[in-house]
Amino acid sequence: MINNKTNYRVPVLTIAGSDSSGGAGIQADLKTFSALKTFGMSVITAITAQNTRGVFAVEEISKEIIKKQIEVIFEDIHPKALKIGMVSSPDIIKQIADTLSKYEVNNLVIDPVMISKSGYSLLRTEAKENLIKYLIPMAYIITPNTMEAEEITGIHIENLEDMKEAAKKLLELGPKYVLVKGGHLDGDAVDLLMGDGVCELFESKRLDRKNTHGTGCTLSSAIVTQLAHGYDVKEAVGNSKNYITKAIENSFDIGHGIGPVHHFYEFDKGGN
Numbered sequence: 001m002i003n004n005k006t007n008y009r010v011p012v013l014t015i016a017g018s019d020s021s022g023g024a025g026i027q028a029d030l031k032t033f034s035a036l037k038t039f040g041m042s043v044i045t046a047i048t049a050q051n052t053r054g055v056f057a058v059e060e061i062s063k064e065i066i067k068k069q070i071e072v073i074f075e076d077i078h079p080k081a082l083k084i085g086m087v088s089s090p091d092i093i094k095q096i097a098d099t100l101s102k103y104e105v106n107n108l109v110i111d112p113v114m115i116s117k118s119g120y121s122l123l124r125t126e127a128k129e130n131l132i133k134y135l136i137p138m139a140y141i142i143t144p145n146t147m148e149a150e151e152i153t154g155i156h157i158e159n160l161e162d163m164k165e166a167a168k169k170l171l172e173l174g175p176k177y178v179l180v181k182g183g184h185l186d187g188d189a190v191d192l193l194m195g196d197g198v199c200e201l202f203e204s205k206r207l208d209r210k211n212t213h214g215t216g217c218t219l220s221s222a223i224v225t226q227l228a229h230g231y232d233v234k235e236a237v238g239n240s241k242n243y244i245t246k247a248i249e250n251s252f253d254i255g256h257g258i259g260p261v262h263h264f265y266e267f268d269k270g271g272n
C-alpha cells in the first residue's frame, strides 16, 4: 500500500462530526489519513459527546461556519480526495452541496452515516431526503452499510443477492460507484463494489472482536487516501479492505464499551 505512488504531502479532507472519544468521526478519519501517508484536513459539522459506551449528546455546527471552512480550504489547499461522514440536518446537507458545487470536486467518498454502533441516530429523519437529492449524486463512491442501504432504497437486505439489488438502486441515484458493506450480515465480512461495469466482492473472514468502534469511518477514509495516491477504484477499495481488516484484528480494549480499531503508523517504510 506504500510504494512509489505514496506522496506524504497529498492533501485530503474530511467533512464529518467529532467523536470526543477518538474512535470514530473526524478523529478516526484524521488518524487514518496520517497512517496512510496523506495530509489530512477537516471541516467539522457537529460535536458529539461520545465514548466507547455510546453517544450522549450532539450539537450541530452552524451552516455558516461549515460553509466558510469549506471555502477557505478549497481556495487555498485543493484536496485531491475527500469524504463526507456525519451530516445530521437537511440545512447542513444542502449547504455542503451548494458550497462544494462552486469547486472542482474530485474523488468524493460519501459514507452515509445514520446510526452509531450504540444505536444513537446521527442523521435526523427529515435529512434523508436531502442526502439522497443533493449529496449522493455528487459522489464518486458511496459506502453504506446494509442498514443504511436498506434505509435509502427500501430493499430489505439479508444476503448477497439483496446487496446487489440495493447497489443497483443506489447507482440510480447518481454516484459512480457503490460499496455496500456486509459487516453487519452473518458469515464472512463481504463488501460489494458496483458501478461503471464493475461488480466485485471484497471478502475477509469475520473476526470475532468486540472492539469495532469506527470501522465504517476508517474504511471510507482509507478509500480517500488510496484515491488521492492515484489508485483506481478497485485497488483503492482492496487496499482499504486490507487496512480495516488488520485494524479490526488489532483493535484493543480502552474504556468500558466498544473499543476502537488500531491504526498503523510505521515510521520505516520510506516514501517521499
Ligand SMILES: Nc1ncnc2c1ncn2[C@@H]1O[C@H](COP(=O)(O)OP(=O)(O)OP(=O)(O)O)[C@@H](O)[C@H]1O
Residues within 6 Å of the ligand: 024, 113, 116, 117, 144, 145, 146, 181, 182, 183, 184, 189, 190, 191, 204, 205, 206, 207, 208, 209, 212, 213, 214, 215, 216, 217, 219, 241, 244, 245, 248
Ligand atoms: N467482525 C468483522 N470482521 C471483519 N471485518 C469486519 C467486521 N465487522 C465489519 N467488518 C468490515 O469493516 C468494514 C466496515 O463495515 P461496517 O459494516 O462495520 O461499517 P459501518 O457499520 O458503517 O461502521 P460504523 O458503525 O463505524 O459506522 C467493512 O469492510 C466490513 O466488511
Ligand SMILES: Cc1ncc(CO)c(N)n1
Residues within 6 Å of the ligand: 016, 017, 018, 019, 024, 025, 026, 048, 050, 085, 086, 113, 115, 116, 117, 122, 214, 216, 217
Ligand atoms: C461523529 C461520528 N461519526 C460517525 C460515527 C459512526 O458510527 C460515530 N459514531 N460518530
